[in-house]
Amino acid sequence: MSRLGRAAVSASGLAGMLALWETVSDTGLANAALLPPPSTTLRAAWAIIASGQVLAPLGQSLSLLAAGYALASVLGIGLGLAMGCSRSIYGLFEPLVELLRPIPKAALVPPLFLFLGIGTTTMVTIITIGCFFPVLINTVQGVHGVDPVLLDTARTFRRSRGLTILEVILPAGLPMILTGMRVSLALGLILVVLAEMLAGSGGIGFLILDMQRSFDIVAMFAWLLIMALLGLILSLAFDILETRAVPWRAH
């Protein structure tokens, strides 16, 4: 099928879903008070965006994500390189990682409240922990997967171990590292919403729950839509960044 054809099919799927939602709400099949039609929801979302009302909550959610994600990436890549390059460091941390990795990170929120209180510290911590493991695991795999020819090339040109890690292993492992960071980004967004619902005071996740509690259903759906849009934009931005960072991956 042509690209245009495929795009048309995808668009019609989306349009069909919206039409169904609109019909269900308009005809009273579903309670319009609980499920406002998409036209109303879209208008409300647009009003929030156009008025600039979106900025403060968006800023809060994004900075939360950025803090946790950045911290997790730095720690994950750092430890991942160390574990990937050194057998003994790998031996030291591997059992620990395997033990902690399967814990659903959301379950750690209650104990974190005990130690860190209900606030920003806990929120950043839970996002960091959640984002950390995919980056770590993929970095280790990326390092282990570096072509031995590249390493021998560094050796024949007499590069020191440290420079080889920096100039050869890190860039050669970058495609895998980015794969981990992509998983983490999606996970991070989930944890931002969760953290804000449990401990937040103004981010988008907080507002979705807050609007539901104050029974402003249209606003709840509007913020939900904005959250979805944010996820989509972040994912697309990551795609673009990734293609630029590792253009050789496609070859």
Next chain:
Amino acid sequence: MVALDDVSLDVRPGEFVAILGPSGCGKSTLLQIMAGLMPASAGEVKLDGHAVFGPPPKLIYLFQQYAKSLFPWRSVVRNVEFALQSRGVQRAARRGQALEYLKVVGLDGFADRYPWQLSGGMQQRVAIARALAAEPEVLLLDEPFSAVDALTRLELQALVLDLWSRRKLTVVLVTHDVDEAVFMADRIVMLSGRPAKVTKMREVAITRPRDPITTREDPDFLALRHDLMAELLARPGVNEGGPL
């Protein structure tokens, strides 16, 4: 597994030696041991009288899988700069010098391309330029032309011969191509199949400079090529698995 057995070889400074043998006979292993990339289980490698324990300076190993040995995240010129950096060339001077080495291999117009944007033959030229940039005295070539098309192979052979004579390099070339060995080398060392042993040493008395066309019509060339070919084909193991 024993790849090599009692292989002894002395290479004189400035000499072009070809190590010839069937595929999988341990030629590459021998070359990697000579390069200090792989420890030998027994025996020793000496360069200028000093034992080799790791990759020595003044010696560069050129990989068979040249495409894999180039850094895809570095442009062509930055790949060459990698070698200059090892030599301690100042950052500001690197690009200019790297461009000179690219000019030597005929790639000056491709400095800012990336390796994966080039053909196989051009990638091998980048690898050669990078090797030259390390200003080695010894170049170890592991079947460097086996993955390029026939015409490109002839061009690259001529290029390497030219560089060898102009830069007074010592070259050890590993190949399974009799024609290539006779065309390029001063001396040919023949290895048998696994575990490899030296079965023959032949001086190549063909005049230099050698020409891709006329040298191959030289009676000396043809006679030596005939001898070596006969030797290779008669050896058991070469045609293992099927009648000739």
